[in-house]
Amino acid sequence: MRPLSVVVRTGCDIFAWFLVIFGASIIIHGDVTPGGGFQGGAVVATFISLLLVAYGGKKVLSWVRLNIFNSLLVFGLMLFFLLGIMGFPNSFFYNFLAIPHEVVQASGHGVIPPSGTIALMDIAVGIEVAGGLSLIVLSMFRGIRIFREGPMEEELGHDR
Amino acid sequence: MNWNEHLPALILIIPLFGAFIAPVCSLGGKTARNILLVAISFLTLIVAFMLWRHVLANGISYYVMGGDKFNLSLPSGMALPVRIILEVDAFSAFMALCGAIVSFAGALFSVNYMNRFTGMGRFVSLYCLLTAGMIGMMVTGDIFNFFIFIEISSIASFGLIAFWRDKPTAIEASFKYALISQVGSMFILIAAGALYGRYNMLNMAAIGSVLKMGSMEKLVLVFLVGSLAMKCGTFPMHMWLPDAYAEAPTGVTCLLVAVSQASLYGLMRVCFSIYGATMGSSFIPWMLIVFGLASMFFGVSMAVVQHEIKRLMGYHSVSQVGYMLLGLGVGLLVLDDARAMADYGFTAIKGGVFHIFNYTMYKALLFLTAGAIYYATGKKDLNEMGGLARRMPYTTFMFVIAAAAISGLPPFNGFVSKLLIYESSFAVHPFLAVVALVTSVLTLASFVKVFQTAFLGPEKSSLAKVQEVPAAMLIGMVVLTAAILGASLFPSWTLSTLVEPAARALVDQSGYIGAILGGGM
Amino acid sequence: MIGNAPFFVVGVLFLMGLLGIFMTKNLIKIAIAVSILGSSVNIFLVALGYRTGGTIPVHFLAGEGSTMVMPTPQAMTLTAIVIALATTALLLSLIMLVWRHYGTIDVDEIRRLRG
Numbered sequence: 001m002r003p004l005s006v007v008v009r010t011g012c013d014i015f016a017w018f019l020v021i022f023g024a025s026i027i028i029h030g031d032v033t034p035g036g037g038f039q040g041g042a043v044v045a046t047f048i049s050l051l052l053v054a055y056g057g058k059k060v061l062s063w064v065r066l067n068i069f070n071s072l073l074v075f076g077l078m079l080f081f082l083l084g085i086m087g088f089p090n091s092f093f094y095n096f097l098a099i100p101h102e103v104v105q106a107s108g109h110g111v112i113p114p115s116g117t118i119a120l121m122d123i124a125v126g127i128e129v130a131g132g133l134s135l136i137v138l139s140m141f142r143g144i145r146i147f148r149e150g151p152m153e154e155e156l157g158h159d160r
Numbered sequence: 161m162n163w164n165e166h167l168p169a170l171i172l173i174i175p176l177f178g179a180f181i182a183p184v185c186s187l188g189g190k191t192a193r194n195i196l197l198v199a200i201s202f203l204t205l206i207v208a209f210m211l212w213r214h215v216l217a218n219g220i221s222y223y224v225m226g227g228d229k230f231n232l233s234l235p236s237g238m239a240l241p242v243r244i245i246l247e248v249d250a251f252s253a254f255m256a257l258c259g260a261i262v263s264f265a266g267a268l269f270s271v272n273y274m275n276r277f278t279g280m281g282r283f284v285s286l287y288c289l290l291t292a293g294m295i296g297m298m299v300t301g302d303i304f305n306f307f308i309f310i311e312i313s314s315i316a317s318f319g320l321i322a323f324w325r326d327k328p329t330a331i332e333a334s335f336k337y338a339l340i341s342q343v344g345s346m347f348i349l350i351a352a353g354a355l356y357g358r359y360n361m362l363n364m365a366a367i368g369s370v371l372k373m374g375s376m377e378k379l380v381l382v383f384l385v386g387s388l389a390m391k392c393g394t395f396p397m398h399m400w401l402p403d404a405y406a407e408a409p410t411g412v413t414c415l416l417v418a419v420s421q422a423s424l425y426g427l428m429r430v431c432f433s434i435y436g437a438t439m440g441s442s443f444i445p446w447m448l449i450v451f452g453l454a455s456m457f458f459g460v461s462m463a464v465v466q467h468e469i470k471r472l473m474g475y476h477s478v479s480q481v482g483y484m485l486l487g488l489g490v491g492l493l494v495l496d497d498a499r500a501m502a503d504y505g506f507t508a509i510k511g512g513v514f515h516i517f518n519y520t521m522y523k524a525l526l527f528l529t530a531g532a533i534y535y536a537t538g539k540k541d542l543n544e545m546g547g548l549a550r551r552m553p554y555t556t557f558m559f560v561i562a563a564a565a566i567s568g569l570p571p572f573n574g575f576v577s578k579l580l581i582y583e584s585s586f587a588v589h590p591f592l593a594v595v596a597l598v599t600s601v602l603t604l605a606s607f608v609k610v611f612q613t614a615f616l617g618p619e620k621s622s623l624a625k626v627q628e629v630p631a632a633m634l635i636g637m638v639v640l641t642a643a644i645l646g647a648s649l650f651p652s653w654t655l656s657t658l659v660e661p662a663a664r665a666l667v668d669q670s671g672y673i674g675a676i677l678g679g680g681m
Numbered sequence: 682m683i684g685n686a687p688f689f690v691v692g693v694l695f696l697m698g699l700l701g702i703f704m705t706k707n708l709i710k711i712a713i714a715v716s717i718l719g720s721s722v723n724i725f726l727v728a729l730g731y732r733t734g735g736t737i738p739v740h741f742l743a744g745e746g747s748t749m750v751m752p753t754p755q756a757m758t759l760t761a762i763v764i765a766l767a768t769t770a771l772l773l774s775l776i777m778l779v780w781r782h783y784g785t786i787d788v789d790e791i792r793r794l795r796g
Contacts, residue, residue: 081180342768353725
């Protein structure tokens with residue numbers, strides 16, 4: 001993929017970071033608004049695809065390292081899993097941080113009920129999806145490059 | 161806390177944990193990864209066994225994900241069950257046990273078999289995910305979650321079938337499976353949505369308690385039966401099955417056998433526990449019987465002409481699934497007729513359930529022996545093999561046991577389950593038993609051919625350097641052989657302990673419903 | 682009658698998806714048809730949960746409205762969308778590999794598995 005014109009690249013420079021912020025906002029407010037971990041994570045992942053379109057694959061692949069996204073993926077998954085496990089001994093996924101609605105209203109702090117582990121799980125899923133979707137986009141792009149630029153067998157280690 | 165209460169959740173947690181931790185663990189090198197794969201599948205097996213013991217001792221066990229307590233299915237003031245509920249009766253526990261045994265054997269086999277290839281971190285991850293999806297299908301009590309788990313297992317198996325991505329045939333098989341499986345899943349989702357729109361719930365037991373037959377319910381039933389029958393590979397929709405089984409890495413093929421059984425489990429759950437006696441007409445039971453007969457006969461007649469070993473076994477899978485559909489279909493036919501049920505219906509269900517166990521064990525073992533031959537010789541075509549019995553004595557021994565069991569030779573377990581099915585289907589109509597017998601004879605002929613060409617006969621000069629496969633692969637096969645021999649040597653014990661509680665739980669619709677709806681505080 | 686309009690759309694889209702899967706020869710078009718099939722099911726679920734004049738099913742954001750739309754079908758739809766995304770990504774990757782191996786994405790020309 002070739003880099004696009006300078007107009008597009010400048011536009012990308014200016015606006016791409018807002019996508020990350022917007023996605024983070026969706027992730028953080030996941031427990032009280034429509035949206036949540038997956039949606040926010042998907043918005044964050046469009047950052048990478050925007051960079052790919054504007055700057056071309058060669059440059060972007062030299063900027064990023066796939067291991068970063070991989071570790072984001074695993075970190076998010078493990079966080080989610082840990083939050084589920086901490087619900088023991090009541091039950092798996094038990095919301096151990098939740099505060100009953102009456103208590104919140106009596107204490108009078110705001111109108112938003114603290115949703116306990118749901119918010120944390122949203123953040124975990126957001127991290128995971130952001131990492132995973134970026135990884136998917138980059139891997140699919142690498143797939144195109146592999147078969148255009150070199151023999152595929154080097155990548156595989158599969159002796160026929 | 162009492163771990164026994166949390167077993168239904170633990171059986172899902174362990175393989176999921178394995179899937180999530182595998183990318184980290186594979187940084188530790190080959191050994192760490194292999195230990196992870198085997199340990200996770202072994203732990204799953206142990207938990208499945210404990211769950212089975214627990215269910216046999218204490219009756220149906222259910223688990224409310226995220227509830228205040230694990231058994232709070234009806235929180236105060238609720239008339240309907242809320243939250244995600246796992247429900248394990250004796251039939252689900254039996255299926256989960258079969259699946260876990262096969263998963264363990266496949267994992268042990270894959271350790272050596274996949275040693276030569278890169279990308280093993282992903283392989284371990286997907287393998288654990290496939291196990292989790294399969295067991296999730298068996299333990300869930302919720303029709304939407306059934307869809308989720310069927311999709312988890314399908315997506316994991318697309319990846320695993322296409323694992324050797326430099327083989328064009330593997331990619332093609334995976335794409336074919338992906339397309340057909342997606343269409344099927346969408347039908348299941350529509351059916352789940354329609355049931356939700358009609359009854360405002362998704363819990364299978366709760367739907368079963370209020371279901372009344374109408375045109376919407378009939379449509380839903382046809383959608384569910386059609387798509388699930390497609391997923392377990394019955395005749396008119398079987399074309400993905402031999403391709404996928406032949407092209408996947410062998411440890412995965414072995415697990416895919418159990419996954420197709422999970423779809424069969426879903427089919428039975430829908431027919432017996434959700435619809436049950438309210439089904440009212442004999443159309444669906446006869447449809448299952450006809451599907452069963454067609455897949456039995458056409459599957460085996462396509463198998464005898466194959467000369468590629470795993471493809472041949474794939475077509476035999478189509479024909480073996482027919483036996484279970486026949487047995488369970490006969491049982492479903494007489495579900496609301498108490499006298500016929502006691503007379504031959506329950507025998508048919510016992511035969512079908514026992515055949516699920518037998519089929520899972522010997523078919524997985526057959527695929528593993530085929531994989532061992534491929535590992536040792538690098539050949540798939542039967543015509544290029546010969547005289548392997550002297551080179552690979554242990555593999556030959558285990559192949560003979562599995563082939564004898566699948567053909568239904570008398571001392572083996574395949575004979576017992578097939579006999580039960582013959583007896584009971586004969587009572588419905590003699591033609592059914594005749595087709596089943598002919599299929600059995602053709603199966604025997606086909607496996608005699610394989611045994612004769614591959615293991616006996618003159619040694620080919622190209623195979624002079626062949627050696628027996630490594631120990632871990634042999635242990636994987638021994639696990640399954642032990643299961644087959646155990647069921648063959650103690651058929652009455654197996655029938656009374658393993659099969660009969662499962663068959664009784666399958667028929668007992670009110671027990672399945674009562675466990676959830678009567679279990680509130 | 683007009684309340685049933687979403688379900689007619691669902692039926693038409695579902696048939697379009699099925700026709701697309703079984704009639705077209707181009708693999709990319711088949712993948713698109715699979716997505717259309719998934720979208721029609723999602724519309725079905727969302728339409729199922731809608732109540733006339735309903736508001737958002739979050740208690741303190743609902744305002745004065747007393748009817749809320751059903752949240753469960755929306756949760757189901759979101760889950761189905763996530764699954765559809767994974768499947769689409771996989772299908773497209775597989776198509777890419779098919780192109781790499783066969784040099785074509787015409788269904789009729791990639792029939793190496795027969796019988």
